[in-house]
Amino acid sequence: MKALTYITLIALLLLSQIGAAKKNLELEALRIEYENFYQVEKYKPFAKNEKRNAKEHIEALYKSRKPKDHEVFMARKQLVIAKMVAEKQHLEAELATTEERLEALNLETLRVDAQVARLQADRAQLLLNLQEEEVARIESEKQAALEQANEQIEQTQAELEDTKAYAKQQEEVANLAKQEADLAFEEIDALKRQLESLASRETADGMVMTLGDFVFDSASANIKQGAIENFTKVIEFIDGYPDRQIRVEGHTDSSGSESFNLNLSQKRADAVRLLLMNYGIDGDRVEAIGMGESLPVADNATASGKSKNRRVDIIILNN
Amino acid sequence: MKTAKIVSKNTLMAAMVMALMTTAVSAKKKYDKEGYFKLEAKVQALMASPVASAAPLEMKFIREKMVLAKAAKADRKRKLEMQITEQIEAEIQIAHLRSELNQLNAELLNKRDQVSAGEVYLLELKEQLK
Numbered sequence: 001m002k003a004l005t006y007i008t009l010i011a012l013l014l015l016s017q018i019g020a021a022k023k024n025l026e027l028e029a030l031r032i033e034y035e036n037f038y039q040v041e042k043y044k045p046f047a048k049n050e051k052r053n054a055k056e057h058i059e060a061l062y063k064s065r066k067p068k069d070h071e072v073f074m075a076r077k078q079l080v081i082a083k084m085v086a087e088k089q090h091l092e093a094e095l096a097t098t099e100e101r102l103e104a105l106n107l108e109t110l111r112v113d114a115q116v117a118r119l120q121a122d123r124a125q126l127l128l129n130l131q132e133e134e135v136a137r138i139e140s141e142k143q144a145a146l147e148q149a150n151e152q153i154e155q156t157q158a159e160l161e162d163t164k165a166y167a168k169q170q171e172e173v174a175n176l177a178k179q180e181a182d183l184a185f186e187e188i189d190a191l192k193r194q195l196e197s198l199a200s201r202e203t204a205d206g207m208v209m210t211l212g213d214f215v216f217d218s219a220s221a222n223i224k225q226g227a228i229e230n231f232t233k234v235i236e237f238i239d240g241y242p243d244r245q246i247r248v249e250g251h252t253d254s255s256g257s258e259s260f261n262l263n264l265s266q267k268r269a270d271a272v273r274l275l276l277m278n279y280g281i282d283g284d285r286v287e288a289i290g291m292g293e294s295l296p297v298a299d300n301a302t303a304s305g306k307s308k309n310r311r312v313d314i315i316i317l318n319n
Numbered sequence: 320m321k322t323a324k325i326v327s328k329n330t331l332m333a334a335m336v337m338a339l340m341t342t343a344v345s346a347k348k349k350y351d352k353e354g355y356f357k358l359e360a361k362v363q364a365l366m367a368s369p370v371a372s373a374a375p376l377e378m379k380f381i382r383e384k385m386v387l388a389k390a391a392k393a394d395r396k397r398k399l400e401m402q403i404t405e406q407i408e409a410e411i412q413i414a415h416l417r418s419e420l421n422q423l424n425a426e427l428l429n430k431r432d433q434v435s436a437g438e439v440y441l442l443e444l445k446e447q448l449k
Binding site for chain 1: 402405406409410412413416417419420423424426427430431433434437438440441444445447448
């Protein structure tokens with residue numbers, strides 16, 4: 001019985017020794033894990049209380065002759081907690097550093113952003129200025145084109161006005177010409193009538209036909225064209241006496257000098273002689289004499305008398 | 320025979336010392352009758368919190384140990400109940416730490432992403448200034 005008791009006690013002792021050895025290994029592993037953790041550089045500043053707590057737990061296990069499973073478990077958990085707290089504090093520190101970096105970055109970004117915004121604003125302003133200049137240039141060109149167009153319109157209007165004025169002037173000229181022509185026709189008609197109504201009279205020298213001063217241009221020896229073309233009556237008068245000599249006498253009124261009047265009367269007599277010759281009258285039959293103001297037929301004191309005195313007498317001389 | 324007596328005496332002494340130490344430990348921590356229920360409420364609150372999804376392994380341990388604690392309480396094994404309770408408290412603390420670590424890691428990653436994005440953006444801005 002005693003032997004059995006001893007055997008049992010020895011077996012228990014051996015078992016307890018095996019259990020203790022197992023615990024010792026676990027404790028050693030725990031201690032190494034703690035040492036390794038303690039050596040990690042990044043965790044050195046952190047979880048100091050937790051580290052101390054874990055260390056105390058592990059040391060207590062070492063001091064205990066027969067550490068309980070619960071104590072080992074708790075020591076391990078304390079080490080885990082120490083590790084996690086260290087990691088947590090490390091992360092918090094990292095987070096703080098990162099936040100500082102982010103804050104600094106944000107400040108730098110704001111500063112650069114402001115610079116960029118200022119630059120963009122400057123660029124925009126520059127662009128706006130350029131656009132404004134372009135708009136001003138275009139407006140200026142438009143204005144110039146408008147002014148040029150206005151000038152052209154004004155010029156065209158002026159030309160139109162000028163043309164209208166010229167047309168009006170031409171119309172007036174035409175009217176005047178027409179009036180003059182009408183007058184000329186009337187004059188010619190009058191002249192023709194006067195020439196056709198010419199009558200001859202018997203004088204001592206012979207048959208006389210008197211041409212009034214209406215036959216000539218004023219103060220001139222030029223015979224009017226109308227008179228030249230309507231000289232038929234005179235020619236018929238002369239043709240009635242083909243064998244007789246003809247004397248053409250020029251007379252004037254008393255206005256002007258005597259020599260002028262004499263010269264004018266001679267020229268008028270010559271002109272009539274020349275006209276007769278043009279109508280086929282032989283020049284040898286015709287004699288032209290300027291009498292001046294020497295033989296008036298009416299009073300030179302009146303206009304009517306003067307008119308009568310300005311004349312050319314064509315005399316069919318008696319043989 | 321003499322040796323056996325000595326061994327026996329030593330064993331008895333060791334047993335007495337251990338008993339005394341156990342008594343001393345027990346004297347340090349007073350048993351709380353409501354301790355289990357308080358812990359149960361604490362665990363339930365934890366399971367309803369985001370910590371549960373952040374630390375699934377720890378939650379598994381806690382649930383398993385809660386079963387053991389309940390059994391110890393039912394068997395009136397106060398010492399065991401107190402030990403398991405202490406272990407559960409440690410697991411709860413670890414679960415909280417795990418959750419916090421996850422959160423901090425996520426936050427740090429997010430911040431680092433922001434820094435990277437900020438650096439790229441700053442570089443682009445500086446390019447615009449050239």
